Amino acid sequence: MMALAWLGHLKFKDSWSFWTALGVSWLIVLPEYLLNVGATRMGHGLYSGAQMATIHLAGGVVCVALVSKFVLGEALAGRQFLGFGLLAVAIFLIMGDG
Secondary structure: OHHHHHHHHHHHOOOOOHHHHHHHHHHHHHHHHHHHHHHHHHHEOOEOHHHHHHHHHHHHHHHHHHHHHHOOOOOOOHHHHHHHHHHHHHHHHHHOOO
């Protein structure tokens, strides 16, 4: 939902005012934010703060790419797929023990 709020309003850039885009974005994002705060509080201890941030941010990167592709109609380049591969390596390193 966060990626849709960040980028989805660009599809209506010519017809929505800044304030309309801001209001719609916040309405989309508020439920996700509330869920994230609760999930972070429950997950702390099982995962470190860095690990939880990694899960959240990596998921966000993938979601932004999906919204860019399917909502805005933008193409994904080979370098972006390479970046996703490097992101997977980073996730593996951060989530590992010790």
